[in-house]
Amino acid sequence: MEGNIEALTGALSLVGYGLGAVGPGIGIGIVAGNAITAMARQPEMQGTIRTTMFLGIALTEALALIGFVLFFIASAG
Amino acid sequence: MILASECDVVNEVICAPADVNELFEFPAIFTLGGFVVSRTEVLMIFAALVTVAVLYFGLRQQRLVPTKYGAALEGLVGFVRDGIARDVIGTEGTKYLPYLMTMFFFLLIGNLFEVAPGINFPITSRMAIPLFLSLVTYVIFMFVGFARNNFRYLIDTVWPKAVPIGLRWLVGLIELVSIFLLRPITLAVRLFANMVAGHLMLTLLLTSGLIFITAIPEIGIKGTVGVFWFALGLFMFCLEILIAVLQAYIFTLLTAIYIESSIHFEH
Numbered sequence: 137m138e139g140n141i142e143a144l145t146g147a148l149s150l151v152g153y154g155l156g157a158v159g160p161g162i163g164i165g166i167v168a169g170n171a172i173t174a175m176a177r178q179p180e181m182q183g184t185i186r187t188t189m190f191l192g193i194a195l196t197e198a199l200a201l202i203g204f205v206l207f208f209i210a211s212a213g
Numbered sequence: 214m215i216l217a218s219e220c221d222v223v224n225e226v227i228c229a230p231a232d233v234n235e236l237f238e239f240p241a242i243f244t245l246g247g248f249v250v251s252r253t254e255v256l257m258i259f260a261a262l263v264t265v266a267v268l269y270f271g272l273r274q275q276r277l278v279p280t281k282y283g284a285a286l287e288g289l290v291g292f293v294r295d296g297i298a299r300d301v302i303g304t305e306g307t308k309y310l311p312y313l314m315t316m317f318f319f320l321l322i323g324n325l326f327e328v329a330p331g332i333n334f335p336i337t338s339r340m341a342i343p344l345f346l347s348l349v350t351y352v353i354f355m356f357v358g359f360a361r362n363n364f365r366y367l368i369d370t371v372w373p374k375a376v377p378i379g380l381r382w383l384v385g386l387i388e389l390v391s392i393f394l395l396r397p398i399t400l401a402v403r404l405f406a407n408m409v410a411g412h413l414m415l416t417l418l419l420t421s422g423l424i425f426i427t428a429i430p431e432i433g434i435k436g437t438v439g440v441f442w443f444a445l446g447l448f449m450f451c452l453e454i455l456i457a458v459l460q461a462y463i464f465t466l467l468t469a470i471y472i473e474s475s476i477h478f479e480h
Contacts, residue, residue, distance in 0.1 A: 187300070187466070194463045198399045201406035208233065 156203025418446030
């Protein structure tokens with residue numbers, strides 16, 4: 137294994153995806169948490185809040201998913 | 214089964230294929246004038262036919278009191294019309310409803326192929342379909358933006374008057390890249406990556422589970438790890454149904470939002 141750079145490439149892209157997933161993870165937590173707070177305060181606004189929450193989650197999640205795709209590109213290349 | 218021939222049940226704890234491409238690429242059935250037709254293309258046409266059939270048989274007759282099936286379909290159509298088109302775009306939304314509706318139903322059926330017994334392959338996990346749909350969306354909202362606002366659409370994006378002058382170039386640059394470049398890419402990648410991840414996870418968990426459970430007589434106690442994989446796979450299966458519906462909804466919702474942002478550009 138010593139000096140074997142080939143063996144490292146797959147592991148490195150795995151670490152890269154892990155790092156890429158941290159930010160969106162925190163972001164989705166904030167979005168969902170605030171949506172719950174908003175729903176608890178104003179239950180009559182539930183429909184609008186839920187739509188906006190899914191939208192926020194989808195936009196945040198895109199970063200993690202780009203990382204996921206790049207992981208396969210990097211480990212295949 | 215691709216995994217079974219290669220899986221080393223004695224030393225491994227999960228059966229992963231050597232190359233993930235073999236889960237998504239099928240051998241060609243026949244070639245038609247330079248176009249290779251494989252299982253993916255057949256399923257794509259099948260999804261379009263199912264979409265047409267579902268809508269035709271549900272709504273071919275306008276009844277005063279709809280049948281159960283017709284009422285369910287009307288609810289879905291009403292959801293796209295009121296929840297997506299009119300809620301997001303406004304009164305003008307009805308004009309874009311045919312496009313949004315077609316896309317929602319096609320994506321819904323294409324995504325649900327992932328969990329449909331006997332098919333088990335989401336056609337949206339091949340990049341061509343999400344990319345094509347997002348490019349159509351891109352053309353529509355670019356066209357609407359330039360038709361409504363002339364070249365102010367481009368100029369005000371690069372030079373937003375509402376922002377303090379020191380930051381204006383930076384905001385303009387970010388807006389330019391995000392609207393004209395990143396929007397179609399992220400729209401396509403979001404759907405594609407979700408479906409790839411789902412299909413990959415289901416295949417790995419369920420086949421690993423099955424292989425280890427059937428190998429219990431040979432490898433003994435270690436084979437029980439398969440029970441855990443299979444249970445997790447079944448749980449993910451239920452989750453994937455939710456994700457399939459949600460992703461079709463989000464794709465349509467974002468299309469509507471992009472069109473809206475082109476119509477009411479000045480806000």
